[in-house]
Amino acid sequence: MRGTSQETDRAEVRMPWTGAMHALKGTVEGLLHNVRDRVRGARGVTVWQDEGPYYPGHAVVAATGSDLTRGFKASGRLFVLKGQVTDAQGSPVRGAEVQIWQTDDLHGRYLVEPSRAPRDPNFAYMGTCLTDTEGSFAFTTVRPRDYGIAFVRRAPHIHVKVFVGGLCKLTTQGYFDDERAMLGRDFVRALFLRTEQDREATVMKVERSREATQQAGAEVQEGSLHLVLAG
Numbered sequence: 001m002r003g004t005s006q007e008t009d010r011a012e013v014r015m016p017w018t019g020a021m022h023a024l025k026g027t028v029e030g031l032l033h034n035v036r037d038r039v040r041g042a043r044g045v046t047v048w049q050d051e052g053p054y055y056p057g058h059a060v061v062a063a064t065g066s067d068l069t070r071g072f073k074a075s076g077r078l079f080v081l082k083g084q085v086t087d088a089q090g091s092p093v094r095g096a097e098v099q100i101w102q103t104d105d106l107h108g109r110y111l112v113e114p115s116r117a118p119r120d121p122n123f124a125y126m127g128t129c130l131t132d133t134e135g136s137f138a139f140t141t142v143r144p145r146d147y148g149i150a151f152v153r154r155a156p157h158i159h160v161k162v163f164v165g166g167l168c169k170l171t172t173q174g175y176f177d178d179e180r181a182m183l184g185r186d187f188v189r190a191l192f193l194r195t196e197q198d199r200e201a202t203v204m205k206v207e208r209s210r211e212a213t214q215q216a217g218a219e220v221q222e223g224s225l226h227l228v229l230a231g
C-alpha cells in the first residue's frame with residue numbers, strides 16, 4: 001500500500017467477521033442483480049459491483065452533502081466526480097439520490113474499518129447528491145487510494161449507490177484511467193465486469209478541472225461516470 005504503514009495493513013487483515021459477512025452479502029446481491037438484468041435482456045445498463053465491507057450506512061450518509069472536502073481542505077489530490085443517471089432508454093433520472101463512499105488520500109482508510117490509521121479531519125468519507133433535471137450530479141472529493149483487503153489488493157475506486165424513491169437501484173464502483181496497471185489485477189472487476197464494454201463503462205477519464213482548480217487555488221482533477229439504471 002502506498003504510503004501506509006504495515007500496522008495499517010495488519011489491521012485490515014483482521015477484518016471483523018461481521019464485515020466479512022456484510023461483504024459476502026453485498027457480493028451475492030450484486031451478482032444476482034446482474035443475472036436478473038441479463039435474464040431480462042437489459043442492455044447497456046451499468047453493471048452492479050459489490051458493496052464491500054465498508055459502506056457507512058444510510059444514517060450517516062443522510063447527514064452529508066456533495067462536498068466531501070470541507071471546501072477543498074481535505075488532504076491529498078482533489079477530485080471532482082461528475083456524472084449522469086439515466087434509464088436504459090437514455091432518459092435522465094431526476095431526483096435520484098446518489099451516494100458515494102471511499103478511502104481518504106491521507107492514509108487510504110475508510111470511515112468505518114478496523115484500520116488504526118487516523119482519519120483526515122477535513123474529509124467526510126461519504127457524500128450524497130440529488131440528481132437535477134438532466135440527471136446530473138457532482139461531488140467534490142479526493143482521489144482514493146488502493147488498499148489491501150484480506151490477502152488481495154483493490155485498485156483505487158469510488159463506491160456508488162443510486163436510490164430512486166428510497167429503493168437502491170444500483171450499487172457499483174468507479175475507477176480511474178490513470179491507474180490501469182492495477183485494474184487488470186483487481187478481483188472485484190474480474191468477478192463482476194465480464195465484458196470490455198462493462199469494464200470501460202466504469203473507468204473515468206481523468207482530466208484537469210479548470211473551474212475547480214480556479215476555485216480551490218490548487219490543482220483539481222475531474223472525471224465522469226454515466227450510470228444507467230435497469231429500471
Ligand SMILES: [Fe+2]
Binds near residue numbers: 054
Ligand atoms: Fe472499497
